[in-house]
Amino acid sequence: MPHRVLVADSSEVRTSVARAFHLAGADVCLAYGKERTGAPSVLNGAELETSRTGPLGHFLVVVFHQSRENLWRLAEKAGASADTSVWYTTEGTPTFVAQHREDLGPGIQSRRITPGQPLSVDEARTIIETSVAIAEGRAPNPLPDLYLPPPAGPEYLSALAILCQGYLAVAASSGQLRDDDEALVAMGWPEAKEDIKRIVRAGVQERWPEVQTSRWWLEALGFPVSPEGRGQLESKVEDEAASLKASVGDLKILLGELEPQNEAIGAKVVSGAYLHLAAVLGSQSCE
Amino acid sequence: MRVTPGQWQVLRRRFNHDWMQNRYLPWLATYLNLLEDRQHYQEYTADFDRLVLEEWRQHSDDADALLESFFREMAPSFLFAGGPLRVGGTGYSWVASVADALWRARLRAPTLLDDARRALVQAKKRFSFLAAACDDGVLPEDGERRTRVAEELRSFRDCCEQLGGAVSALPELIRVT
Numbered sequence: 001m002p003h004r005v006l007v008a009d010s011s012e013v014r015t016s017v018a019r020a021f022h023l024a025g026a027d028v029c030l031a032y033g034k035e036r037t038g039a040p041s042v043l044n045g046a047e048l049e050t051s052r053t054g055p056l057g058h059f060l061v062v063v064f065h066q067s068r069e070n071l072w073r074l075a076e077k078a079g080a081s082a083d084t085s086v087w088y089t090t091e092g093t094p095t096f097v098a099q100h101r102e103d104l105g106p107g108i109q110s111r112r113i114t115p116g117q118p119l120s121v122d123e124a125r126t127i128i129e130t131s132v133a134i135a136e137g138r139a140p141n142p143l144p145d146l147y148l149p150p151p152a153g154p155e156y157l158s159a160l161a162i163l164c165q166g167y168l169a170v171a172a173s174s175g176q177l178r179d180d181d182e183a184l185v186a187m188g189w190p191e192a193k194e195d196i197k198r199i200v201r202a203g204v205q206e207r208w209p210e211v212q213t214s215r216w217w218l219e220a221l222g223f224p225v226s227p228e229g230r231g232q233l234e235s236k237v238e239d240e241a242a243s244l245k246a247s248v249g250d251l252k253i254l255l256g257e258l259e260p261q262n263e264a265i266g267a268k269v270v271s272g273a274y275l276h277l278a279a280v281l282g283s284q285s286c287e
Numbered sequence: 288m289r290v291t292p293g294q295w296q297v298l299r300r301r302f303n304h305d306w307m308q309n310r311y312l313p314w315l316a317t318y319l320n321l322l323e324d325r326q327h328y329q330e331y332t333a334d335f336d337r338l339v340l341e342e343w344r345q346h347s348d349d350a351d352a353l354l355e356s357f358f359r360e361m362a363p364s365f366l367f368a369g370g371p372l373r374v375g376g377t378g379y380s381w382v383a384s385v386a387d388a389l390w391r392a393r394l395r396a397p398t399l400l401d402d403a404r405r406a407l408v409q410a411k412k413r414f415s416f417l418a419a420a421c422d423d424g425v426l427p428e429d430g431e432r433r434t435r436v437a438e439e440l441r442s443f444r445d446c447c448e449q450l451g452g453a454v455s456a457l458p459e460l461i462r463v464t
Contacts, residue, residue, distance in 0.1 A: 067309055091308075092300040100297075158463045159371040162363055165389055166382035187464070191392035199384045207381075220382075222374035278464040 002027040003128050006080060008064035008071040011090050016118035017063060024124035029056065031075045056080035061131035065090065066097050066104060083135035086127055088113045095149040109149045154240040156221070157277055163220055164274035167211045169196045171267040174208045183271035186278050212265045214258040230258045241280065249276040295360035296459065302349045303454045307447065314338050315444040322437040336424030343414055350407050350450065357400055362387045363463050386463065394458060403453035410446035417443045
């Protein structure tokens with residue numbers, strides 16, 4: 001007998017969520033309201049509508065949009081019950097929901113469910129299998145990746161990009177790079193250079209030698225100025241690049257330059273490293 | 288940094304996603320329908336003050352706070368307060384200023400913020416007209432005044448939609464490249 005799944009949502013993804021569970025072999029019931037129709041029902045707490053007539057009965061799992069938990073509560077009042085529940089979100093940060101709404105229980109934290117990234121049949125199967133395990137008192141520990149937040153963001157890659165910007169701004173301000181250098185253009189130098197020249201002007205003569213030292217780079221990130229420190233940074237960078245399914249690319253040349261005694265890190269090396277970082281990070285950056 | 292969203296992202300989500308998009312705009316749409324629907328009109332007029340006027344008064348302060356803190360919490364310099372760059376100390380504060388200047392230029396951040404501020408000012412202005420048109424919460428019975436309230440409500444709704452769009456256009460992540 002197929003597992004029974006109740007999908008409680010009024011958002012645009014509700015049908016695709018229900019379809020994924022149907023294709024995963026579940027007996028699916030959809031509960032929704034009229035919140036977006038402009039009907040008066042929204043004023044007294046939304047009228048529950050379901051895809052089935054008759055009593056709702058018992059479900060293995062209720063899968064609900066985190067901002068529409070009221071639908072699940074209304075379904076409970078209409079006689080529904082469930083062994084387990086799972087929430088998801090279509091916008092905002094799932095991890096934030098998890099941190100601030102512990103009362104909602106387990107949820108899909110790995111990502112948002114959107115029209116462009118609907119719940120897959122495999123993910124629906126994972127939810128069904130996990131729900132069965134939880135209902136039988138053998139909850140997996142840890143929960144499957146679907147329920148867990150994505151790995152930490154590329155904080156070292158982001159930090160290196162910022163240091164590259166500082167270096168390149170000083171290099172440009174002191175005449176070491178032309179204004180049309182590809183990395184300068186990519187980082188917004190042409191539009192911001194007057195502001196930035198005011199920022200670095202006071203100390204540009206001292207800063208140019210300083211930013212060329214490996215000490216400046218390693219100490220900014222809290223690593224010892226030593227081969228071990230350089231190795232630790234390289235390891236962090238490689239891990240983060242791998243988590244983004246990216247290569248270290250031209251960043252490798254900059255990392256290789258961060259030997260303790262080096263006081264002549266070249267502008268072209270940093271320029272190449274920044275362009276690679278910009279390509280890898282794109283719009284991901286830090287949340 | 289990815290795992291723990293900053294306070295600004297929390298405010299943005301609560302204001303724009305949870306409240307404006309998922310609650311308030313649907314309510315405004317509902318009341319626009321009601322103003323043209325005599326059958327249900329009587330049943331819901333009592334809630335207008337609570338659901339439309341009071342809600343805006345409570346949440347427009349959130350919009351002020353959101354826009355006021357945007358530069359402080361979403362510019363790259365925010366990353367110097369946490370993560371690997373926190374250890375560099377004051378010797379690197381000029382790098383934070385450089386990164387912020389580039390960020391403002393790359394993302395046209397001041398323009399985006401100005402757009403949102405203008406939309407908020409306009410919404411507040413249209414709200415005051417709406418509140419005056421319906422005697423601070425009492426929806427009128429006579430047809431001519433109802434038509435005027437509907438017009439004011441529609442103008443206010445349009446401003447709220449623009450505000451929601453302008454807030455959505457502000458970057459959700461701290462963009463460093």
